[in-house]
Amino acid sequence: MKKMLAITVAAAFAAPAMADTTLYGKLHNAVQITDSGADGSGTQTTVSSNSSRIGVKGSEKLTDDLKAIYQIEWGLNAAENGKGLSDRNRYLGLKGSWGAVMTGRIDTPEKSVGRKVELMGDSLGDARSITSKGVADERANDVIAYMSPKMGGASFVVASVQEDGGNQTQGYSASAMYKAGGLTAGAGHTKVDGAGDTTRIVGKYDFGAGAVTALVQQDKDLSGVAGADRDVWGIGGMMKTASGAVKIQ
Structure with missing residues (x-):
């Protein structure tokens, strides 16, 4: 009985060592100065923890053409006390040559399309400051x-x-996404019963020394209110420099 127990425990602890597991994270604090008044009276200086996070992700081979995939990610506030951890993407799925199936809490496909052409992700200049309204840019359960x-x-x-x-x-x-050379193009659509829908088309062209981007979005029945529609569009550009890049969008 003791031998059987020892073998069982050893197997239980050996299995995780065979998995391809990565512990990752990002601390992203920024000092932001915003001006909401024409005369400067609305100027505010704040410290923001822009999507700081920690997570675990990985895979486990099941057969030659099938593996289990998983991710558990938490958001954290690295600028303030007492905020605790928040739930970000977390899923369990299967992946093979046929594609992948995932279940859990994940970014909607429409949101992910926007991330493909974002030049200032996880910052004050992130396009989501404008596009995230109604059902756009959701992380759903x-x-x-x-x-x-x-x-x-x-x-x-x-x-x-x-x-x-x-x-x-x-x-x-x-x-749906398409990428060929420096060209990236995509479209996404989300609809939630009683909450409205959004349609998004994006494009990006990377010419080596920089890139240009464009986004067009149409929101309908915002918050489930019939006729509460809006159109959003944006363009952006990035030029590489010796020490980084200059961006505008």
Whole structure:
């Protein structure tokens, strides 16, 4: 009996060592100066923890063409006390040559499309400061998603959002991306019952020394209010320098 117990315990602790697991994180504090008044009377200086995070992700080979994939990620506030950890992406899934299936809490495909052309991600200049309204740029609970393999330069993602005990209603999100050389183009759509829908088209061209980007977005029935629509568009540019890059969007 003791021998059997020892073998069982050894196997339980040996299994994680076989997995491809990565502990990762990012601390991103920034000093931000904003001016909300024409005469400067609205100037404020703040310290912001821009999407600081810590997480674990990895995979475990099951067969020659199948592996389990997982991610657990928490957001943290590195600038203030008492904020604690918040839930970010966390999922469990399967991946093979046919693509991947994931279940859990993840960014909607439409949100991910916008991230592909973002020049100032996780900062005051992030496009989400303007685009995130209604159901746009959501991280949803109880998601079942399928990600296709890359087919040439094309790929797509479809996701079903399940009802979450009154915290969210049912919905869906889908996206398609194409990449060839320096060109990236994509489109995404999200619809949530009773909360509206959003459609987004993005493009980016990287010419080596820099890049240009564009985004067009249409939101309908914001917060479930019929006729509460809006259109959003934006352009951006980036030029590399010897020590970094100059960006505008």
